[in-house]
Amino acid sequence: MAGTEPNAQEPETSADSADRSLWTAADVSPIEIALPAGVGYTLRAYRPSSALPGTDIEGREEDEDPFAARAEEADEEEVVILDEEYAALAAEADDTEEAAEADDKTSAKEKDDDETADEEEEEEEEEEEEEVPYFLTHRGRLLLFKSPESLASFVRSGAPHDLTDLDGWADLVEAVEPTHVVAAPEDMYELDLVVENLRGGHDTWDLDLIIRSGEIARDLGYALRLGPVLTALSAGSPLDDLDDAMRSAAGGGMGAFFGRRRMRKIGAQQASLGWRTIIGKISAVVDWRD
Known part of the structure; x- marks a missing residue:
């Protein structure tokens, strides 16, 4: 009767036959x-x-770090923009104050609507966070x-x-x-x-x-x-x-x-x-x- 060869190896698991339930569960x-x-x-x-x-x-x-470098570049660009626009913004201070006073008169309902819209937008951004x-x-x-x-x-x-x-x-x-x-x-x-x-x-x-x-x-x-x-x-x-x-x-x-x-x-x-x-x-x- 033929016996099993002592050096015989078990067949390797192929990609097609492998059990993937463990990986699926852990994602x-x-x-x-x-x-x-x-x-x-x-x-x-x-x-x-x-x-x-x-x-x-x-x-x-x-x-x-390329991510840190991108953040620094964005910060530098923002500073430059702010510096360039500062003089113009200061010159329009009176108009800005008048606009702010007008905004203060906005109805409570409109404010609530804005807050609700912002919350919904934040929720959508969280849901769509990139993987x-x-x-x-x-x-x-x-x-x-x-x-x-x-x-x-x-x-x-x-x-x-x-x-x-x-x-x-x-x-x-x-x-x-x-x-x-x-x-x-x-x-x-x-x-x-x-x-x-x-x-x-x-x-x-x-x-x-x-x-x-x-x-x-x-x-x-x-x-x-x-x-x-x-x-x-x-x-x-x-x-x-x-x-x-x-x-x-x-x-x-x-x-x-x-x-x-x-x-x-x-x-x-x-x-x-x-x-x-x-x-x-x-x-x-x-x-x-x-």
Whole structure:
């Protein structure tokens, strides 16, 4: 009678057969990212921008925080505007006082209506708060694990990271096993292939590869506050134009024809150099874990 070979291995869980109920309940997804240094696993969650503080990049050897820089620029612009308008506003002080007196005579009903409208507007803004990406990060670095076993072990260990305050995280910690760490096909990204593919020229470009790489790069750029990545992929940039053209080309119909025409206006060398910078910036903030 044939016996089981002593070195026989159990079949690995495939992406199609994996049980995703654990991730669905926690609203978190395992992600597989291939970089030039190797393939790793991490976790991603989309939440309102106020749900978590995000990763702390203080002390990280990187460009200044792009979010803080934008806030400072906005403050500076506001100061300039106020300085320029101050003289005109002061000259019209009498008219302003008269207008204020007239406003004071507004009926109580009108004031109540205004307050109600403001409250409703604030409620709508809260309801429409944008969801942003969060990853398994710590102190400005992306935690990337070389195996499902190491990721599951880290999650269960209680080690510090930036997802601990997620609702339902405690339940995930209790239940997660290595067999759960299987990325869905749409959550697998091959950043290691992008530069070489772009170098091959327009006729060899893999539209799905580049489009999906742009999606994960934008998410990582935002979550890790990588200014150069956000700038390279910002609206109106050459790589953003390339992304739009590729999406049109992938959509079929007449849009595909015009999309491919737009793609050919973007140099392969320029695109590959831009993406090499993006991947280098992302790779520089990866904390590989065995």
